[in-house]
Amino acid sequence: MDDLKRRLLQRIIRTMPTQMLKTTLSKWARLNIEQQESLDFTQPKFLLTDQLLALCGESGLGVKHITELEMIYIIDNPNQRLWHAYQLLEAGDDAHSVEVTNFKEQFKVHLTELIRHVSIKIKKHTDEAVWIRIAWGDRSSRPNHLKPTYVVHHLQTPYVFVTNLTSKTMPLLSQALVMATRYSSMKDANLSGRNLSAVRDLLMKQFQQVFPSKHLQPLGKKNQINSNPQIEREQDEQSETRLQIACEAFGGGTLPELQKAIYTLETKLKDNTNKIMTEREQPFRCVVTFKSTNILESLRHSAMTGIASTPVTPMLSSISQKGRNHFLITDKGPGPQRKL
Amino acid sequence: MSTLGVLGHLSKLETQARKRKEAPPQQSGLEELKATVEALVIQRDQLKAEIKANESVQKLRSEDPDQSTGGGEELGEGADGSDGSVNSQLLQLMARHAQLTDLLHAHHLIGGYDIIKTCQGNGLCVSLATSYEGVYLERYSLEIDVAPKLRITRHDVPTFVPLARLAEQGGALQTNLRGFLGSLSRHLNGYAGRKQQLKLVKEQHKSVEVMESNAPCSILILLMTVPQVKDIAVLCKLDYTDHTHCLPEEVTIQSEDKDLLETTQWKNNCTLLKETPLHKALATLIQSGDIK
Numbered sequence: 001m002d003d004l005k006r007r008l009l010q011r012i013i014r015t016m017p018t019q020m021l022k023t024t025l026s027k028w029a030r031l032n033i034e035q036q037e038s039l040d041f042t043q044p045k046f047l048l049t050d051q052l053l054a055l056c057g058e059s060g061l062g063v064k065h066i067t068e069l070e071m072i073y074i075i076d077n078p079n080q081r082l083w084h085a086y087q088l089l090e091a092g093d094d095a096h097s098v099e100v101t102n103f104k105e106q107f108k109v110h111l112t113e114l115i116r117h118v119s120i121k122i123k124k125h126t127d128e129a130v131w132i133r134i135a136w137g138d139r140s141s142r143p144n145h146l147k148p149t150y151v152v153h154h155l156q157t158p159y160v161f162v163t164n165l166t167s168k169t170m171p172l173l174s175q176a177l178v179m180a181t182r183y184s185s186m187k188d189a190n191l192s193g194r195n196l197s198a199v200r201d202l203l204m205k206q207f208q209q210v211f212p213s214k215h216l217q218p219l220g221k222k223n224q225i226n227s228n229p230q231i232e233r234e235q236d237e238q239s240e241t242r243l244q245i246a247c248e249a250f251g252g253g254t255l256p257e258l259q260k261a262i263y264t265l266e267t268k269l270k271d272n273t274n275k276i277m278t279e280r281e282q283p284f285r286c287v288v289t290f291k292s293t294n295i296l297e298s299l300r301h302s303a304m305t306g307i308a309s310t311p312v313t314p315m316l317s318s319i320s321q322k323g324r325n326h327f328l329i330t331d332k333g334p335g336p337q338r339k340l
Numbered sequence: 341m342s343t344l345g346v347l348g349h350l351s352k353l354e355t356q357a358r359k360r361k362e363a364p365p366q367q368s369g370l371e372e373l374k375a376t377v378e379a380l381v382i383q384r385d386q387l388k389a390e391i392k393a394n395e396s397v398q399k400l401r402s403e404d405p406d407q408s409t410g411g412g413e414e415l416g417e418g419a420d421g422s423d424g425s426v427n428s429q430l431l432q433l434m435a436r437h438a439q440l441t442d443l444l445h446a447h448h449l450i451g452g453y454d455i456i457k458t459c460q461g462n463g464l465c466v467s468l469a470t471s472y473e474g475v476y477l478e479r480y481s482l483e484i485d486v487a488p489k490l491r492i493t494r495h496d497v498p499t500f501v502p503l504a505r506l507a508e509q510g511g512a513l514q515t516n517l518r519g520f521l522g523s524l525s526r527h528l529n530g531y532a533g534r535k536q537q538l539k540l541v542k543e544q545h546k547s548v549e550v551m552e553s554n555a556p557c558s559i560l561i562l563l564m565t566v567p568q569v570k571d572i573a574v575l576c577k578l579d580y581t582d583h584t585h586c587l588p589e590e591v592t593i594q595s596e597d598k599d600l601l602e603t604t605q606w607k608n609n610c611t612l613l614k615e616t617p618l619h620k621a622l623a624t625l626i627q628s629g630d631i632k
Contacts (some may be wrong), residue, residue: 154554213465
């Protein structure tokens with residue numbers, strides 16, 4: 001047990017900057033002020049871990065409490081993980097009346113029914129989100145606290161954001177969530193990213209979308225140097241149209257930060273002279289990945305400056321309009337299709 | 341006088357009187373006709389001028405439809421470009437006025453929604469405004485493909501609004517666009533109203549703690565304090581089951597002090613919370629000293 005406590009603490013402390021550690025510890029509020037002040041943050045981290053562990057022993061704090069510390073840290077710093085989005089389908093009649101206490105109870109009951117060795121911690125954050133930390137075990141082993149799954153859900157919305165979920169635990173989580181939220185199923189939303197709020201904003205449509213309008217708002221600054229008013233006017237008009245098109249396709253203002261857009265193309269070779277390849281059952285797969293610190297911003301900029309042609313292909317504009325960044329393109333139909 | 345005699349004088353007076361009686365009617369009839377002619381001429385001129393004005397207004401409108409659909413600034417420029425007389429400026433204004441009246445009429449015809457054509461007439465963009473207590477709040481937009489059938493291609497309606505259900509219900513999107521927009525607008529206005537109330541509560545009543553709220557602002561749990569010898573905490577849950585409404589369908593109150601909740605005063609308070617916008621109801625409760 002002590003070994004687990006040490007490893008848990010080590011992992012938390014190793015990734016945290018000292019200043020953050022201080023504030024997280026005071027938020028945690030499991031150590032009294034004296035104990036917090038006695039900590040020497042200048043010493044190497046392994047020594048600090050020892051000191052903290054001793055303090056935890058002093059106050060009788062166990063694994064449960066340390067996972068609480070981890071949860072506080074993750075809630076404040078969610079962007080160090082890769083978040084996957086899932087969509088809940090077909091809301092039941094009573095889905096709108098589920099509230100937190102109810103949800104907590106139901107989720108715990110259903111998940112523990114499905115798997116015996118599991119440790120669940122649920123916390124409602126100030127921004128209305130419900131945070132769930134799940135440490136999974138299996139038939140014979142205790143829950144593994146070193147590889148917890150984190151789940152974020154806003155009640156009364158059909159989206160769930162999950163990090164660190166394996167294919168083995170996915171059906172369990174899916175079933176417990178579906179039952180606790182009174183939906184009928186859950187599917188992959190084909191969206192992932194390191195920035196939790198970006199993934200959330202994209203799906204919940206909480207970023208500025210631009211629509212065609214009678215009253216053209218000035219979307220951006222003009223900084224042409226041309227002296228000829230005619231040329232200037234012509235160029236202004238063109239760049240304004242491009243700007244409008246780019247913003248309609250990707251959104252206006254600050255765009256949600258996504259790191260990747262992945263297109264998987266599956267196609268069969270059609271060549272009468274090459275029978276072997278044509279009759280191959282497996283399709284050829286080609287994966288194109290766009291990477292950037294902010295992929296939507298990059299794409300919008302390309303369309304805006306004329307590097308990419310306008311109107312923008314729906315393959316690209318689907319990222320912000322459909323809220324997804326994994327696409328599977330097959331022979332059968334044009335345009336982006338569901339990834340299976 | 342004496343030579344004519346009295347009778348002679350009388351007959352002279354008589355003829356004079358007869359003459360006077362006959363002549364004036366003739367003269368007044370002529371004058372009347374003249375006045376009518378004058379009035380008609382004025383009216384004709386007026387109508388002619390009106391026709392001319394209308395013609396030039398029509399001409400102005402047809403000459404440059406793009407310009408006339410643009411802002412007033414461009415019209416102003418056009419007036420400066422011509423002779424710049426008061427008359428032509430007036431005409432410009434009349435053209436603009438006629439156009440705006442037409443637009444307003446069209447706006448009423450489509451049910452008061454802002455709808456514009458997109459993609460060379462193959463699409464529509466509908467913009468729905470929300471408001472609460474006379475304050476304009478967010479606008480939401482829908483982009484709709486017209487052919488082969490109406491289809492929503494893009495929108496910024498919040499996820500918890502059951503847009504797909506509203507569109508499918510009885511084929512509302514295909515057959516009853518106005519009805520569909522109406523029910524969508526009710527949902528959006530309900531949400532906007534609840535959100536605004538919650539915002540006002542947080543701003544105006546710092547002593548009331550909002551323990552819980554959700555994305556559609558349809559479930560609120562408030563912590564209120566009843567000032568007595570010892571403060572009593574009261575938990576109040578408001579459930580807005582009908583998402584098109586800004587008033588809760590259900591108000592439940594919980595407290596350690598069961599007797600307090602049984603009083604008629606608190607029963608009335610419950611009704612008040614059900615029937616009055618939240619921020620106003622709380623203001624009343626605070627004013628009456630029922631809560632802090």
